[in-house]
Amino acid sequence: MTKYRKYEGYLYILPWILGFFMFTVAPLGFAFYVGMTEWDTFNAPKFVGLQNYKDLFQDEYFLSSLWITVKFAILSIPLGIATSMFIAIMLNSKVRGVYFFRTALYMPAIVSGVSIALLWKWILDKDFGLLNLILSKFGIPAVGWLSNPDMVLPSYLIMALWGAGGGMLTYLAGLQDIPSHLYEAADIDGANAIQKFKNVTFPMLTPIIFYNLIMGIIGAMRKFTDAYIIGGAGNQGRFYMVYLYENAFRYFKMGYATAMAWVLFVIILLLTLLVFKTSSAWVFYVSEFSNKKEKKRRKKEVRHAK
Numbered sequence: 001m002t003k004y005r006k007y008e009g010y011l012y013i014l015p016w017i018l019g020f021f022m023f024t025v026a027p028l029g030f031a032f033y034v035g036m037t038e039w040d041t042f043n044a045p046k047f048v049g050l051q052n053y054k055d056l057f058q059d060e061y062f063l064s065s066l067w068i069t070v071k072f073a074i075l076s077i078p079l080g081i082a083t084s085m086f087i088a089i090m091l092n093s094k095v096r097g098v099y100f101f102r103t104a105l106y107m108p109a110i111v112s113g114v115s116i117a118l119l120w121k122w123i124l125d126k127d128f129g130l131l132n133l134i135l136s137k138f139g140i141p142a143v144g145w146l147s148n149p150d151m152v153l154p155s156y157l158i159m160a161l162w163g164a165g166g167g168m169l170t171y172l173a174g175l176q177d178i179p180s181h182l183y184e185a186a187d188i189d190g191a192n193a194i195q196k197f198k199n200v201t202f203p204m205l206t207p208i209i210f211y212n213l214i215m216g217i218i219g220a221m222r223k224f225t226d227a228y229i230i231g232g233a234g235n236q237g238r239f240y241m242v243y244l245y246e247n248a249f250r251y252f253k254m255g256y257a258t259a260m261a262w263v264l265f266v267i268i269l270l271l272t273l274l275v276f277k278t279s280s281a282w283v284f285y286v287s288e289f290s291n292k293k294e295k296k297r298r299k300k301e302v303r304h305a306k
Contacts, residue, residue, distance in 0.1 A: 035258040045255065052259035061235070062260065065243040068236060071153060073220035076160040081212055084167030085205065089197075091168070092175045102172070109166030113225035120159050121146075121230045149234030156237075159226060167212050174208040175201070206283045210275070217271050221264060240264060 010017075035052060037045035056062050091102050108116065123130045124145035132142045145155040182200045191199065224241035231237040244264070248257035 031258050031261065034255055035262050037255040039254045040252040041254050042252070048255070052256050053263070055256065056259060056263060061238070061243055064235060065238050065240045068153070068238065069221060069223065069240040072156060072160075072223065072239070073217065075153075076157055076220055077213065077216040079157060080160055080164055080167060080216055081209060083161055083164040084212065085171050085209075087164060087168045088171035088175055089201075092172055102168075105165040106169055107165065108162050109169075114229065116159075116162065117226035117229040120162070120226065124155050124158075124230075144233075146230060146237070147233050149232070149236045152232035152234070152236035155232070156223075156227070167216075170208050170212060171205060174205050178204045203284045207285060210279055210283045213275055214272055217275070218268055221268050221271075 034045065036047060036049055038048050038052075039045035087105060091098055091105070122128070126132060126142055126144045126147055129145070131145065135141075135143065143151060145151050178201065182204070183196060186196050186200055222241055223239045224245065227237050227239040227242050228245065240260070241264075244257050244260045247253045247260065
């Protein structure tokens with residue numbers, strides 16, 4: 001009986017192993033094959049090798065949609081991180097009604113993406129939109145937020161701020177996890193509010209920034225719902241995922257769309273690995289930070305003793 005006991009563990013994890021191969025490995029393998037075929041989902045796939053990948057980089061719409069997505073990511077990720085952190089710092093205080101504001105600012109992050117897109121489509125409407133109505137009160141003429149190609153990207157950046165409450169929650173948790181003795185030590189050293197933020201708050205929040213940076217890269221590169229519903233003039237609202245969706249379900253170029261998906265996977269993977277590779281230079285943890293502060297203090301004591 002004992003010789004079979006070593007197989008008990010494998011028996012317990014067998015459902016997970018089966019699920020992993022059935023719902024992860026097998027679909028990935030099939031997608032890898034589809035990416036090298038010409039397939040319209042109605043007829044049998046025709047193997048074309050790497051032709052889909054070669055055609056991608058000769059497709060002006062592919063390149064333009066990739067560039068639009070990259071520009072959005074470059075601008076929206078730091079903007080979202082800074083806004084979420086600012087809101088969290090403002091709400092990390094014991095004032096009356098703070099719980100209401102925390103809830104209100106977090107709510108947009110859990111509302112359906114489709115309903116939010118429809119709401120913003122109305123807000124940004126040139127003739128009847130709320131934003132232009134507010135601007136008109138200050139004598140500013142109506143702006144074609146979605147009808148003017150130059151204003152499409154700023155419009156999506158404004159929309160991106162709507163979900164800043166999701167990141168705010170993680171920063172708020174990080175702020176409340178910062179050891180109070182670090183602030184007490186800063187007070188003893190005579191540090192002002194700016195110096196406390198620079199030398200204590202910001203370093204202690206770098207693990208949260210690291211997490212939100214990774215999630216921001218993934219989210220920005222996979223932007224789809226609001227871009228698909230709202231669009232934008234001059235194809236400026238055709239983000240990468242929108243063009244991928246069009247190829248798959250409008251033009252039925254499933255092999256071509258799958259190749260696009262693999263290219264996007266490689267881009268996100270490389271960016272994520274880059275962030276992980278550089279994290280040791282700018283991400284600090286409580287134990288590391290405390291050790292550095294202690295070493296710095298000892299160096300000062302040695303200099304004064306000399």
